[in-house]
Amino acid sequence: MPQAPDITTLFDDDINLRGLFDILSPENNLVLADDMMLSDAKGIILRVSESYEKNFGFVHDSIVGRSAFDLEADGTFSPCVTAEVIRQRKKITATQTINHSHKNVMTVGIPLFDSSGELKFAVCFNTVSMEQINAIQRNYRHLQDSLQQYSQEIAELRTRATSTSLIFKSASMQRLWTLMQNTANTKANILITGETGVGKSAVAKAIHAMSSRADGPFIEVNCAVLHENLIESELFGYEKGAFTGAASGGKIGKIELANNGTLFLDEIGELPPHIQSKLLQLIQEKTIERLSGNKRIELDFRLLVATNRNLEEAVQRGLFRSDLFYRLNVIRIHIPPLRQRREDILPLAHQFLARFCGEYGKELTFSPRLLSFLERYDWPGNVRQLENLVERLAITVQDPIIDLGHLPAEYAADPAAPSPSQEGTLAERMDAYEGQIIRESYRRWGTTVAVARELGISQATAARKVAKYVKQRSLPQVPERPPRPLTTR
Numbered sequence: 001m002p003q004a005p006d007i008t009t010l011f012d013d014d015i016n017l018r019g020l021f022d023i024l025s026p027e028n029n030l031v032l033a034d035d036m037m038l039s040d041a042k043g044i045i046l047r048v049s050e051s052y053e054k055n056f057g058f059v060h061d062s063i064v065g066r067s068a069f070d071l072e073a074d075g076t077f078s079p080c081v082t083a084e085v086i087r088q089r090k091k092i093t094a095t096q097t098i099n100h101s102h103k104n105v106m107t108v109g110i111p112l113f114d115s116s117g118e119l120k121f122a123v124c125f126n127t128v129s130m131e132q133i134n135a136i137q138r139n140y141r142h143l144q145d146s147l148q149q150y151s152q153e154i155a156e157l158r159t160r161a162t163s164t165s166l167i168f169k170s171a172s173m174q175r176l177w178t179l180m181q182n183t184a185n186t187k188a189n190i191l192i193t194g195e196t197g198v199g200k201s202a203v204a205k206a207i208h209a210m211s212s213r214a215d216g217p218f219i220e221v222n223c224a225v226l227h228e229n230l231i232e233s234e235l236f237g238y239e240k241g242a243f244t245g246a247a248s249g250g251k252i253g254k255i256e257l258a259n260n261g262t263l264f265l266d267e268i269g270e271l272p273p274h275i276q277s278k279l280l281q282l283i284q285e286k287t288i289e290r291l292s293g294n295k296r297i298e299l300d301f302r303l304l305v306a307t308n309r310n311l312e313e314a315v316q317r318g319l320f321r322s323d324l325f326y327r328l329n330v331i332r333i334h335i336p337p338l339r340q341r342r343e344d345i346l347p348l349a350h351q352f353l354a355r356f357c358g359e360y361g362k363e364l365t366f367s368p369r370l371l372s373f374l375e376r377y378d379w380p381g382n383v384r385q386l387e388n389l390v391e392r393l394a395i396t397v398q399d400p401i402i403d404l405g406h407l408p409a410e411y412a413a414d415p416a417a418p419s420p421s422q423e424g425t426l427a428e429r430m431d432a433y434e435g436q437i438i439r440e441s442y443r444r445w446g447t448t449v450a451v452a453r454e455l456g457i458s459q460a461t462a463a464r465k466v467a468k469y470v471k472q473r474s475l476p477q478v479p480e481r482p483p484r485p486l487t488t489r
Contacts, residue, residue: 035105035126039082041119043068052126056101068122075099085109085122096126166199166206167351170341176203176333183331184210189283191268191328192306194335197384200306201266203335208262213302216261221254224267231275238291255288258301268328269309269320280324303328338379338386345375345386352387353402356394364394367403369446377411404443435469438462442470 035055038047045064052058063071072080078097085092089111096107105126112121168174183190184207192200201220208218226234237253255263265271271279282288283303287296305328314320338345349366357364366374379385389411397406441451452462 037082037124039068039086039122039124041086041121043083043086043122045071045082046121055126056098056103058100081107081109082122082124085111085124086119089119166202167347168341168344169347170343172336172341173344176335179331179333180207181210183207185212186331187302188330189303189305189328190331190333191311192304192333192335193311194306194308195337195382196308197382198335198337199383200308200335201264203333204262204264204266204304204306207304208264208302211262211302213261217258218262218264219254219258220264220266222266224270228272231272232278233291235275236278236288236290239293250290253288253290255282255301256290256297256299259299260301262302262304264304264306266306267308268305269307269311269314273321276321276324280321280327283324283327338382342375345377345379346371348383348386349374349390352390353394356391360394362394363400364397365401367401369404369443370402370407373404373407373411373443404446434465438465438469442466 035052036049037045037052039045045066045068048058048063053063063076068077068080068082068086071077072083076099077083078099079094081092081094081096084094091111092107092109094107094109095104097104107124107126109122109124111119112123114120166177168177180203190204190207192203194200204220205218208214221235223231233251233253235253235255237251237256239250265279285296286300287298289296311320311325311329315322315325338348349371353364353366356362374386381388389408392408393402393406399406437455438451441454442448448462448466449459451457451466452459455462457465
């Protein structure tokens with residue numbers, strides 16, 4: 001068996017190393033350095049790297065000094081890239097199976113010639129195993145799937161972020177959101193209903209933002225705040241000289257401003273009868289005529305309307321035109337009140353707090369007891385009331401944690417607690433009233449020490465009454481904490 005020479009002594013000036021240098025160049029982005037095999041022109045293995053032996057389980061003497069053709073014949077390599085390079089006298093790239101270790105590797109083999117063109121050596125590099133390639137392919141497919149999923153989620157978040165008020169977690173709002181998505185790109189009129197403060201305007205803005213008209217104007221008109229004598233001119237506009245006090249150059253109305261965009265008429269139920277007639281004509285013809293004008297103006301806009309009134313009842317009472325109602329009620333989107341979707345309360349509260357802390361330069365958080373209160377409160381003013389409360393707290397609270405004691409006085413009573421009984425003996429009524437006082441105080445301060453200080457009783461008495469009126473009602477329990485000084489609010 002021939003002695004393996006030092007690899008540095010093999011490459012004399014007569015060897016053309018261009019092929020070797022090319023394949024080792026950084027531009028190829030190949031990790032080749034360690035798994036290397038060198039043979040002479042007859043296929044005798046002169047040297048393999050230590051990593052080659054280690055990675056594929058070869059003993060040094062079992063491969064160095066042997067013929068590549070013999071290793072091919074006995075199945076050690078299948079195919080043997082070194083043998084192929086010598087046969088074809090050109091660069092070979094192939095998947096080579098090393099049966100000794102049951103591994104498949106991508107192998108690059110290059111011939112090295114002397115200056116006269118005679119083959120002198122063959123050098124083979126193992127680049128990457130097929131197992132690695134398969135793993136990379138699997139990871140790539142996984143990344144593609146993840147990217148598609150994330151793209152969908154980002155698209156949904158981007159459209160949902162069109163309004164800061166459209167934050168929700170509840171199933172009812174998710175169904176509403178799906179309906180909005182399905183109808184956003186249609187031309188159908190949409191009637192948005194719900195109690196005051198539920199977010200009808202926010203829903204209208206989101207529909208506009210998701211539609212093909214998103215780049216056009218969004219014109220919002222609150223019909224309830226327009227004076228009956230001015231509503232027609234505000235909506236339809238007027239020509240110069242239309243009436244006393246009119247602008248000298250006339251005025252473009254809100255409807256005309258919505259051309260190529262979306263017109264949102266809030267509180268549609270407040271429109272007077274003669275404007276209802278003109279609106280019906282507008283829907284049918286998509287043209288308007290300004291006050292004192294003599295030409296019809298063609299318009300292209302999407303109509304969204306909203307109301308907190310029962311329009312069906314208004315139609316029955318003759319207060320709203322039935323034909324207009326049916327024109328508007330093509331698609332109905334009803335927003336449930338906040339008390340019917342309590343899962344949305346905390347996400348909304350946190351979002352509002354983050355926004356107002358940013359606006360007012362504060363760093364505030366809610367205490368667990370306050371969060372529990374927010375979830376249980378009925379919110380008769382819905383999302384608008386919650387937003388206003390959080391803004392008030394963000395402005396007025398100086399402590400880092402917003403707690404029950406920071407609530408305005410109108411929120412002090414337990415929203416779930418019954419009022420003191422108006423029936424029974426004097427003792428029974430006094431007991432009920434005492435219970436209400438104890439519960440409100442304990443909810444504000446959270447400790448019997450603070451309750452005692454506020455009400456001017458001993459801590460032992462406070463503890464006994466809290467145990468009687470609070471803990472027996474299974475209200476949320478909180479650990480005792482050091483008393484905080486009472487402040488005048």
